[in-house]
Amino acid sequence: MPVEMLLEVHDLVKVFRRARAVDGVSFSIPKGRIVGLLGPNGAGKTTTIHMLLGLITPTSGRIVYFGREFPRHRAACLQRINFASSFNTLQGRISVWENLAVFARLYGVRAPRAKIESLAAYFGVTALLHARYWDLSAGERTRVNLIKALLNDPELILMDEPTAALDPDIADKTLALIEEIRRVSGVSILYTSHDMHEVTRICDDVIFLDRGRIFAHDTPLGLTKRIPTATLALTFDGDRAAVERFLAERGERFRFTQPFSVSIETTEQAIPSLIFDVATVGVWITDIDVKKPTLEDVFLTIARGPRRVD
Amino acid sequence: MSTERITGVLLQEVFITRRSLEVIVDLFYTSAVTVVVFGFVSRYLVGVTHQSAGSYLLLGLLFWEVIRVNQYSLTVGSLWNIWSHNLSNMFVAPLSVTEYIVAHLLSALIKTFVIFCGICAVAAWGFHFDVLRLGALNVAMFFANLTVFAWSVGLVLLGVIFQMGTRIQALAWGMIFLFQPLTAAFFPVSALPPAVRAVAYALPPTYVFEAARRALDVPGVNWAFVGIASAENLVYAALAIGVFSWMVARSRSSGRLARAEG
Numbered sequence: 001m002p003v004e005m006l007l008e009v010h011d012l013v014k015v016f017r018r019a020r021a022v023d024g025v026s027f028s029i030p031k032g033r034i035v036g037l038l039g040p041n042g043a044g045k046t047t048t049i050h051m052l053l054g055l056i057t058p059t060s061g062r063i064v065y066f067g068r069e070f071p072r073h074r075a076a077c078l079q080r081i082n083f084a085s086s087f088n089t090l091q092g093r094i095s096v097w098e099n100l101a102v103f104a105r106l107y108g109v110r111a112p113r114a115k116i117e118s119l120a121a122y123f124g125v126t127a128l129l130h131a132r133y134w135d136l137s138a139g140e141r142t143r144v145n146l147i148k149a150l151l152n153d154p155e156l157i158l159m160d161e162p163t164a165a166l167d168p169d170i171a172d173k174t175l176a177l178i179e180e181i182r183r184v185s186g187v188s189i190l191y192t193s194h195d196m197h198e199v200t201r202i203c204d205d206v207i208f209l210d211r212g213r214i215f216a217h218d219t220p221l222g223l224t225k226r227i228p229t230a231t232l233a234l235t236f237d238g239d240r241a242a243v244e245r246f247l248a249e250r251g252e253r254f255r256f257t258q259p260f261s262v263s264i265e266t267t268e269q270a271i272p273s274l275i276f277d278v279a280t281v282g283v284w285i286t287d288i289d290v291k292k293p294t295l296e297d298v299f300l301t302i303a304r305g306p307r308r309v310d
Numbered sequence: 311m312s313t314e315r316i317t318g319v320l321l322q323e324v325f326i327t328r329r330s331l332e333v334i335v336d337l338f339y340t341s342a343v344t345v346v347v348f349g350f351v352s353r354y355l356v357g358v359t360h361q362s363a364g365s366y367l368l369l370g371l372l373f374w375e376v377i378r379v380n381q382y383s384l385t386v387g388s389l390w391n392i393w394s395h396n397l398s399n400m401f402v403a404p405l406s407v408t409e410y411i412v413a414h415l416l417s418a419l420i421k422t423f424v425i426f427c428g429i430c431a432v433a434a435w436g437f438h439f440d441v442l443r444l445g446a447l448n449v450a451m452f453f454a455n456l457t458v459f460a461w462s463v464g465l466v467l468l469g470v471i472f473q474m475g476t477r478i479q480a481l482a483w484g485m486i487f488l489f490q491p492l493t494a495a496f497f498p499v500s501a502l503p504p505a506v507r508a509v510a511y512a513l514p515p516t517y518v519f520e521a522a523r524r525a526l527d528v529p530g531v532n533w534a535f536v537g538i539a540s541a542e543n544l545v546y547a548a549l550a551i552g553v554f555s556w557m558v559a560r561s562r563s564s565g566r567l568a569r570a571e572g
Binding site: 076089132 | 322401406
């Protein structure tokens with residue numbers, strides 16, 4: 001059975017005067033997937049999201065939601081998606097209830113009172129419904145923003161750094177809520193973030209943008225596997241000079257972090273034999289720590305260059 | 311065009327107006343205090359000059375408020391969303407720019423009508439100046455013409471704000487006063503220097519204020535002035551819609567619409 005695509009982006013380009021902010025970006029989001037859009041500052045993530053929402057007009061390229069061209073079928077497309085961002089807040093002067101009532105109208109929600117009440121109960125903000133939005137904490141605002149993003153039962157939510165500016169505890173709870181939303185409703189999400197742990201945790205696929213271009217699109221695991229190196233940290237009792245001599249003879253890249261602790265940059269496959277061989281030079285290994293590459297390493301490799309990880 | 315979405319924006323306007331002391335002060339309070347001050351000044355002028363000077367002043371103020379309140383409501387109504395970083399949220403909903411503007415025009419019209427009725431009541435009750443002396447038809451036509459002119463100015467200002475962001479937000483409540491002397495709101499056009507009169511006659515409210523003053527002295531509808539004002543208003547409205555549409559398209563292209571809040 002063919003996979004249903006909720007969003008297809010074809011060769012999207014945005015040129016601001018002299019700068020090519022987005023340069024031929026193409027990707028698609030299948031039903032039920034969470035796709036992460038990552039990249040260093042200025043990579044083109046937010047510009048891409050804004051084009052997908054119709055806030056910025058693309059220079060060229062096509063955006064297709066649910067098989068319908070955007071923005072030609074703007075209202076019909078936007079009716080089935082929603083947006084949450086830590087950078088956009090709701091109207092601060094008015095209450096949470098009033099804000100949500102306005103958006104319920106804008107999205108044509110049937111039985112808006114019941115919808116708002118049930119979502120407020122789900123997110124644990126029923127007691128805040130009549131508080132002014134400005135008076136809420138950052139974590140409470142994030143939950144209210146997520147309610148706004150779910151009012152129209154969207155099939156796809158675009159999230160632009162929804163946990164930015166949240167403390168780690170609230171960010172973790174927010175992520176748990178997003179995971180729960182996905183589990184319950186099966187909604188697809190396009191998720192931008194700088195936090196690699198978040199992305200590793202919730203995204204099925206990751207698109208890396210750099211200088212407006214996609215140069216890696218894979219699962220989080222697949223991306224980390226593109227960095228072949230891992231770091232082996234050994235602590236030992238015995239002759240340090242013998243270990244140093246042995247590693248140098250093998251041509252390993254290493255450095256001593258403590259007098260009897262050495263950090264060796266090697267490949268994942270070489271780690272078992274390396275541990276065994278070090279033990280044969282007459283030292284007693286007291287601690288082993290293996291640090292595998294993370295998505296953050298991929299990100300840093302991209303952000304600092306070289307420009308390709310594959 | 312969806313009436314439900316227009317109602318949604320109107321609902322937001324009701325909520326903001328109800329909860330914002332600034333809106334209440336800028337619109338209702340300022341209008342009420344100004345009409346009282348102008349009422350006393352006109353009462354004083356009646357004693358020292360002649361009856362018409364005082365009446366012209368109060369009449370000018372009542373109709374000037376139609377322009378000020380309409381334009382302020384239209385432009386500042388959107389600034390509330392920009393200040394709250396909520397404008398993007400509005401436009402990523404199925405709401406179109408046209409629906410958004412129609413809602414703000416309606417909101418401005420309702421606020422202006424309520425305030426106009428209120429200050430006319432204060433003028434009648436406190437200073438024995440009954441605006442209906444001009445005739446209900448005159449008042450309705452003057453109100454309509456001044457409203458359309460205010461909307462045109464407001465629409466252009468809104469387009470400029472969408473294009474340039476909040477750094478020029480002061481124009482939203484300050485720009486309109488440029489038209490107060492140019493449209494001869496409180497005095498006959500003949501009081502203006504000849505060079506400025508040409509500018510004045512290019513502005514629809516000038517004909518409205520002139521027609522209103524004449525109607526005070528000689529009852530009846532000045533169809534010529536009303537006709538010219540309406541024709542000029544049509545041109546201004548068409549230009550304003552064109553400029554606004556162009557500004558919105560440019561701000562979408564330059565990315566400024568998305569960054570207007572920042």
